[in-house]
Amino acid sequence: xxxxxxxxxxxxxxxxxxxxxxxxxxxxxxxxxxxxxxxxxxxxxxxxxxxxxxxxxxxxxxxxxxxxxxxxxxxxxxxxxxxxxxxxxxx
Amino acid sequence: xxxxxxxxxxxxxxxxxxxxxxxxxxxxxxxxxxxxxxxxxxxxxxxxxxxxxxxxxxxxxxxxxxxxxxxxxxxxxxxxxxxxxxxxxxx
Numbered sequence: 799x800x801x802x803x804x805x806x807x808x809x810x811x812x813x814x815x816x817x818x819x820x821x822x823x824x825x826x827x828x829x830x831x832x833x834x835x836x837x838x839x840x841x842x843x844x845x846x847x848x849x850x851x852x853x854x855x856x857x858x859x860x861x862x863x864x865x866x867x868x869x870x871x872x873x874x875x876x877x878x879x880x881x882x883x884x885x886x887x888x889x
Numbered sequence: 890x891x892x893x894x895x896x897x898x899x900x901x902x903x904x905x906x907x908x909x910x911x912x913x914x915x916x917x918x919x920x921x922x923x924x925x926x927x928x929x930x931x932x933x934x935x936x937x938x939x940x941x942x943x944x945x946x947x948x949x950x951x952x953x954x955x956x957x958x959x960x961x962x963x964x965x966x967x968x969x970x971x972x973x974x975x976x977x978x979x980x
Contacts, residue, residue: 837932839932841929841932865951867943878939880939881935
């Protein structure tokens with residue numbers, strides 16, 4: 799399986815778009831997924847996991863949650879952006 | 890120590906307001922704190938922890954991160970809201 803299926807990056811789309819992406823990955827045989835988001839999308843990433851738990855038929859296990867701070871270059875200056883990684887698995 | 894110092898609820902204020910609240914708690918002798926947030930404030934809660942790590946002199950350990958989905962009543966209907974709890978400690 800290609801590693802591109804392993805990570806879902808949450809950005810500007812609606813929550814259901816990412817939920818659908820997760821379900822598609824799981825249905826194609828993937829057992830574990832990482833959901834990543836930065837900045838304002840962090841709240842949406844948590845919504846994705848919770849919506850998935852409510853809508854998907856199988857039990858979702860939250861394996862790990864990591865938060866970090868990424869240093870980005872914005873023109874001349876450096877800015878910090880918070881990030882989250884949620885590792886989920888189906889049993 | 891009163892248990893009210895133990896939990897910081899992140900809401901509509903600026904990030905620095907919650908960072909200051911955490912530092913005040915730690916400086917008054919508290920060793921562990923829980924930072925909670927719901928909905929859009931989840932991203933801000935992660936910002937608070939990251940800003941605290943950068944600005945506070947002591948090392949911050951992230952003990953645990955939990956996400957959940959709270960059921961709220963909004964008039965007649967029930968709505969789900971995502972929530973996060975980040976447990977931090979100073980060593």
